[in-house]
Amino acid sequence: xxxxxxxxxxxxxxxxxxxxxxxxxxxxxxxxxxxxxxxxxxxxxxxxxxxxxxxxxxxxxxxxxxxxxxxxxxxxxxxxxxxxxxxxxxxxxxxxxxxxxxxxxxxxxxxxxxxxxxxxxxxxxxxxxxxxxxxxxxxxxxxxxxxxxxxxxxxxxxxxxxxxxxxxxxxxxxxxxxxxxxxxxxxxxxxxxxxxxxxxxxxxxxxx
Amino acid sequence: xxxxxxxxxxxxxxxxxxxxxxxxxxxxxxxxxxxxxxxxxxxxxxxxxxxxxxxxxxxxxxxxxxxxxxxxxxxxxxxxxxxxxxxxxxxxxxxxxxxxxxxxxxxxxxxxxxxxxxxxxxxxxxxxxxxxxxxxxxxxxxxxxxxxxxxxxxxxxxxxxxxxxxxxxxxxxxxxxxxxxxxxxxxxxxxxxxxxxxxxxxxxxxxxxxxxxxxxxxxxxxxxxxxxxxxxxxxxxxxxxxxxxxxxxxxxxxxxxxxxxxxxxxxxxxxxxxxxxxxxxxxxxxxxxxxxxxxxxxxxxxxxxxxxxxxxxxxxxxxxxxxxxxxxxxxxxxxxxxxxxxxxxxxxxxxxxxxxxxxxxxxxxxxxxxxxxxxxxxxxxxxxxxxxxxxxxxxxxxxxxxxxxxxxxxxxxxxxxxxxxxxxxxxxxxxxxxxxxxxxxxxxxxxxxxxxxxxxxxxxxxxxxx
Numbered sequence: 039x040x041x042x043x044x045x046x047x048x049x050x051x052x053x054x055x056x057x058x059x060x061x062x063x064x065x066x067x068x069x070x071x072x073x074x075x076x077x078x079x080x081x082x083x084x085x086x087x088x089x090x091x092x093x094x095x096x097x098x099x100x101x102x103x104x105x106x107x108x109x110x111x112x113x114x115x116x117x118x119x120x121x122x123x124x125x126x127x128x129x130x131x132x133x134x135x136x137x138x139x140x141x142x143x144x145x146x147x148x149x150x151x152x153x154x155x156x157x158x159x160x161x162x163x164x165x166x167x168x169x170x171x172x173x174x175x176x177x178x179x180x181x182x183x184x185x186x187x188x189x190x191x192x193x194x195x196x197x198x199x200x201x202x203x204x205x206x207x208x209x210x211x212x213x214x215x216x217x218x219x220x221x222x223x224x225x226x227x228x229x230x231x232x233x234x235x236x237x238x239x240x241x242x243x244x245x246x
Numbered sequence: 247x248x249x250x251x252x253x254x255x256x257x258x259x260x261x262x263x264x265x266x267x268x269x270x271x272x273x274x275x276x277x278x279x280x281x282x283x284x285x286x287x288x289x290x291x292x293x294x295x296x297x298x299x300x301x302x303x304x305x306x307x308x309x310x311x312x313x314x315x316x317x318x319x320x321x322x323x324x325x326x327x328x329x330x331x332x333x334x335x336x337x338x339x340x341x342x343x344x345x346x347x348x349x350x351x352x353x354x355x356x357x358x359x360x361x362x363x364x365x366x367x368x369x370x371x372x373x374x375x376x377x378x379x380x381x382x383x384x385x386x387x388x389x390x391x392x393x394x395x396x397x398x399x400x401x402x403x404x405x406x407x408x409x410x411x412x413x414x415x416x417x418x419x420x421x422x423x424x425x426x427x428x429x430x431x432x433x434x435x436x437x438x439x440x441x442x443x444x445x446x447x448x449x450x451x452x453x454x455x456x457x458x459x460x461x462x463x464x465x466x467x468x469x470x471x472x473x474x475x476x477x478x479x480x481x482x483x484x485x486x487x488x489x490x491x492x493x494x495x496x497x498x499x500x501x502x503x504x505x506x507x508x509x510x511x512x513x514x515x516x517x518x519x520x521x522x523x524x525x526x527x528x529x530x531x532x533x534x535x536x537x538x539x540x541x542x543x544x545x546x547x548x549x550x551x552x553x554x555x556x557x558x559x560x561x562x563x564x565x566x567x568x569x570x571x572x573x574x575x576x577x578x579x580x581x582x583x584x585x586x587x588x589x590x591x592x593x594x595x596x597x598x599x600x601x602x603x604x605x606x607x608x609x610x611x612x613x614x615x616x617x618x619x620x621x622x623x624x625x626x627x628x629x630x631x632x633x634x635x636x637x638x639x640x641x642x643x644x645x646x647x648x649x650x651x652x653x654x655x656x657x658x659x660x661x662x663x664x665x666x667x668x669x670x671x672x673x674x675x676x677x678x679x680x681x682x683x684x685x686x687x688x689x690x691x692x693x694x695x696x697x698x699x700x701x702x703x704x705x706x707x708x709x710x711x712x
Contacts, residue, residue, distance in 0.1 A: 212261055
């Protein structure tokens, strides 16, 4: 009887051990699977993060290159503009060359102003060049361009600080600023386009 | 007075002294003939130039609005120049990766970009006869949009939101994740901020930076502390660049405009100062046509490869969808994504209300060959079932949940699963359309098969039992 009981107990114990072993194996398998899936997920996440970091870094670098290139071009542009201004300033001392330029600026301002009487003001050096004959030359140019008579006189106002002329209508209602800096600003877009086309067009084509 | 042929010379003529300054408006009398919407330059006593635009022009007086405001301008010392042309912007691809103010001037410390072409910022609505019907599906990675309110390339789909709701997060997520399936096309994002706070602008910049797309983004910022009048020109400037990129550079452009409500407020402010007869809630009678001028610049044009897809964001005052701004926007755009505050309160992101949200172009961009063959029926079934959920919830609030039938309980379960699994997703979660549709089938399994009236037998066999 005892040996029977022992045998039963052994069988039962073996069955329990077997079941336990199978459960352990199953759990191990499940755990391994989970670890693998977690690893794969982590790897995927790391890859994604690395990709995102790479993308961000490349984008930032591209942007910086673009910024620096634009900065360099702008510096060249500003340098050219300031050289133009300086060159015009030195021209004042050469009265024979500067006189027709001044006449042209006054006539242009008079056309833009559209008044019948106007006062002309300019910097001190330029005012020395403005005499009645220069003003009548400018009036004649206006007459030729728009077939309108204009009476020009030198302004009694204090001289301007920078180069160029300002015409003010006799009634004080309108004015035309034809100073060098304002002129350059007015035509800035066209000037910039000219410079860009002359200096950077090939680069731009390559960039595209 | 003879006519001056050279308009550039007229642009140099200065009128000394203004007749009246009223808010952002400046009145100048006895000028030469000036055009409507002509650009003006106001020079103050210190020589600082401010830009503006002509609103009214007659033989006696010209009324113009100054974008940077009139603070500091005095009547006798203000000089006004009329440029003889509308406000223009020099546009080019170089503008991508840069930040500009509402007038298109750089504010990132960099030099002005070299433009390829000068364009009038007022632009023009796309001619209806030259429009190409939009059909290409844009995958945003957001289930409730891709599955239920599909965004189509060239569509104008506004987000109707409310103060404090996560519309900015959603817009940024769309901008980060949006892509056309199976095509490697050049894309760009043009972002226009009107009257938003610095933190909102920073949020977008950071979001674009972190996702590495900033080099494809042009930002036009007219923030809350900028003159309100500048907000009126900001979306126009942004859309002008978008048009150039789309129709001259063949790029696919996503335009995000936030917050359109601030834009409309500025419009109302100007209208009131001009003494115009107010219409609904004090907005001008031309609010509809003004909004249409902006929205109708989006789309696709026959013969052009590029497109403009527009995502205007507007916050509904008091969450009122019948307010003139959402109401009129809804008439012009091709659907809307509506946010629900109650869903946001329950922590659902994005809190997109299922029933009032709609994409009118969805039907032409989904299905076999575009997304998946079951998409149209699945979306219809989800909509119908969710609609019934709303009825059941109302009923339950009256008679109590325990009195509901077992079927109604199934619907409640479906509603919960729909909102928490299908609608709700992480802010960085990018789901493919297949994942979205599979998710749709998963939530539909809360319902017995007899309830799926809008789905074919084959689809049920293929997807419901899977």
